[in-house]
Amino acid sequence: MQICQITGFKNSGKTTLMSQLIRYFSEEGLKVGSLKHHGHGGEPDMAEGTDSEKHFKSGSVISGVQGGGLTQLTLHRPFEIEELIQFYGRFKLDLLLVEGYKQADYPKIVLIKNKAELSLLQEVSNIIAVVTCDVHLENPGYPAFDMNDLHNDITALAGHIRRDSND
């Protein structure tokens, strides 16, 4: 299972890029998994009035709901990324795209929205590409892609991910 992280500061376009990449690779026939760290956003939203929410509010430490080919598990505890990746590994995925978890050491795409965010390039390891938005970087030191081009054609970045972060 190949792993690639999408990292960037808040509102740098991580979620949009994740969705674009998941869609692109899935349409290419790859079996894709995704994992997001909510960062400072707190707990993930739960659909109100659902059984998961009811069980959870009643005190369940793990609640699972299965139906129609979909299985949802809600776990009242955090996990180390390695533990989650081990779990994902059971599903014979081709690619796992990870949003956040800046401190992890998997191959990374770094999103840079403006020059003030360039510090991120010093903070994270294993960078394979930089994606910029409305800013031109001279000699960024890594293969660079323009977010505005990605909206039109994500092929180049996707190909780069498959080549440079393959296991």
Next chain:
Amino acid sequence: MQICQITGFKNSGKTTLMSQLIRYFSEEGLKVGSLKHHGHGGEPDMAEGTDSEKHFKSGSVISGVQGGGLTQLTLHRPFEIEELIQFYGRFKLDLLLVEGYKQADYPKIVLIKNKAELSLLQEVSNIIAVVTCDVHLENPGYPAFDMNDLHNDITALAGHIRRDSND
């Protein structure tokens, strides 16, 4: 990990009883997990506009979101109950309460709303108690509890579960 199933026809009060039992045992200090089969209700609801939903719609076969001590995993595939129980087993639970999965063979509470539903007692295995609602059963063949009493005091049923379905 002790396992107990709550089974019954549609609208027999399974979800309410699950919540009551989860709350009771959790308040008693037990580490409780819960699992529900959605039956004919189709897929479990997803909170709209969440990252899980976005990833899922983009084609992700597994999407995970972690934040604030909560981890949500959404898997685009069904599981056998045994496979899920194996996963739950990793979390050192005291008790797993299971709603649905009538064909499984774990100790069961059967909910009977009216006499027409008595057939269920022939359909499932490993019955440890019957919970009735607005119907009086003569010689049900199993320890019987009245749903209306449970709303006031769930202690007797909870004690029975701990005694009769313990591993």
